[in-house]
Amino acid sequence: MNAEHPSEIFSGRPTWAEIRLDYLAHNYQCLRQYVGPTVQVMAMVKANAYGHGAVTCARHLEQACQADWFGVATIEEGIELREAGIDAPILCLGGFWHGQEQALLHHHITPTVFRLDMLATLHQAAAETGATVPVHLKFDTGMGRLGFQPGETEHCLAMLAHSPHLRVEGILTHFAAADDPAKNEFTALQIERYQDILNRFQRSGIQPRFHHLANSAGTHAHRAAHGNLVRIGGLLYGTAHDMTSPVIPMLPVKPVLALHSQIILVKTVDAGSSLGYGCTFITTRTSQIATIPIGYADGVSRTHSNRGEVLVHGRRVPVVGRISMDLTLIDVTEVEGATCGDQVTLIGQQATEEISAEEYARSGGTIGLEATTSLSYRVPRRYRKF
Numbered sequence: 009m010n011a012e013h014p015s016e017i018f019s020g021r022p023t024w025a026e027i028r029l030d031y032l033a034h035n036y037q038c039l040r041q042y043v044g045p046t047v048q049v050m051a052m053v054k055a056n057a058y059g060h061g062a063v064t065c066a067r068h069l070e071q072a073c074q075a076d077w078f079g080v081a082t083i084e085e086g087i088e089l090r091e092a093g094i095d096a097p098i099l100c101l102g103g104f105w106h107g108q109e110q111a112l113l114h115h116h117i118t119p120t121v122f123r124l125d126m127l128a129t130l131h132q133a134a135a136e137t138g139a140t141v142p143v144h145l146k147f148d149t150g151m152g153r154l155g156f157q158p159g160e161t162e163h164c165l166a167m168l169a170h171s172p173h174l175r176v177e178g179i180l181t182h183f184a185a186a187d188d189p190a191k192n193e194f195t196a197l198q199i200e201r202y203q204d205i206l207n208r209f210q211r212s213g214i215q216p217r218f219h220h221l222a223n224s225a226g227t228h229a230h231r232a233a234h235g236n237l238v239r240i241g242g243l244l245y246g247t248a249h250d251m252t253s254p255v256i257p258m259l260p261v262k263p264v265l266a267l268h269s270q271i272i273l274v275k276t277v278d279a280g281s282s283l284g285y286g287c288t289f290i291t292t293r294t295s296q297i298a299t300i301p302i303g304y305a306d307g308v309s310r311t312h313s314n315r316g317e318v319l320v321h322g323r324r325v326p327v328v329g330r331i332s333m334d335l336t337l338i339d340v341t342e343v344e345g346a347t348c349g350d351q352v353t354l355i356g357q358q359a360t361e362e363i364s365a366e367e368y369a370r371s372g373g374t375i376g377l378e379a380t381t382s383l384s385y386r387v388p389r390r391y392r393k394f
């Protein structure tokens with residue numbers, strides 16, 4: 009595929025995300041190297057692989073890298089991967105809802121458990137089929153979101169002692185601020201609490217195969233907290249500069265996703281013309297204004313209105329006026345010869361200029377992960393393997 013000539017590859021609306029599967033595999037290998045041979049790497053593919061396309065990304069990671077694990081947020085996401093033929097272990101970090109017990113057993117999706125009643129329902133479901141279910145127990149050491157409280161450890165152990173159909177395969181926790189050097193003491197406290205819980209399990213004869221704490225930020229900044237499995241999202245997609253420690257050299261990961269569109273109309277407008285809904289932009293000179301077919305229904309947040317920049321002919325040009333549902337206006341006065349069919353890059357590179365997902369996100373008031381994850385169903389994902 010030649011991205012320089014999008015008009016030749018599209019018969020539909022010329023707005024698309026380009027996903028570099030070769031970079032995805034590169035990033036996975038790079039993480040594998042960083043954590044070393046005794047630590048497995050879970051590729052987080054929840055939320056449609058952060059917008060990159062869960063099935064295609066997981067397939068590629070399985071085939072090109074023999075990925076160790078995949079992480080999802082819901083049982084539905086796990087089933088989608090299984091139905092697409094993914095064989096590697098899948099951990100569902102979000103637990104499961106009442107009624108999904110048989111489905112997760114059937115599809116061999118490993119549940120994360122964070123309440124005692126979940127242990128009970130799961131044990132009952134497993135007993136009915138005669139199976140033994142591997143579970144990962146999540147403890148809340150400071151994130152305050154999901155997990156048993158450390159004080160519930162004894163209850164957990166007591167319950168497990170009477171649950172022969174459950175096998176504790178993993179114990180995990182999740183960091184709240186692993187990217188922030190100013191919060192290193194808090195992260196150290198989380199690690200200490202986690203270690204105490206793990207010790208308590210081991211003392212009672214439970215040796216979980218996997219101990220895991222670290223997301224991208226934790227893996228990058230806290231090498232002592234890798235356990236023997238790390239759960240990586242942001243770094244895998246190469247969009248983690250705004251959520252990893254600024255004081256530690258970045259891993260050489262590459263951004264996997266680029267977002268492109270095309271000029272579909274150019275017009276010359278007089279100075280003093282208003283542009284877009286609410287007339288929020290008034291031109292101060294005779295201007296060349298281009299329309300591009302992308303808007304908030306595609307996932308380009310309205311917060312980019314009058315703020316963002318895009319690339320045309322390798323140059324930065326401003327977004328003018330409000331982002332609307334399907335269309336966005338850009339000022340191409342400075343770009344000589346800008347015309348219909350020219351490629352517009354919202355995230356990615358043109359010549360020597362680049363707008364990273366992180367930069368794009370910043371102008372929309374968020375982080376790179378939210379920016380890629382928000383891209384809607386309306387944006388076709390075009391995959392490249394080299």
Ligand SMILES: *Cc1c(COP(=O)(O)O)cnc(C)c1O
Binds near residue numbers: 242
């Ligand atoms: C999403 C998620 C991760 C991955 O986080 P990144 O910051 O994208 O690396 C890890 N662990 C849990 C529990 C998660 O929900």
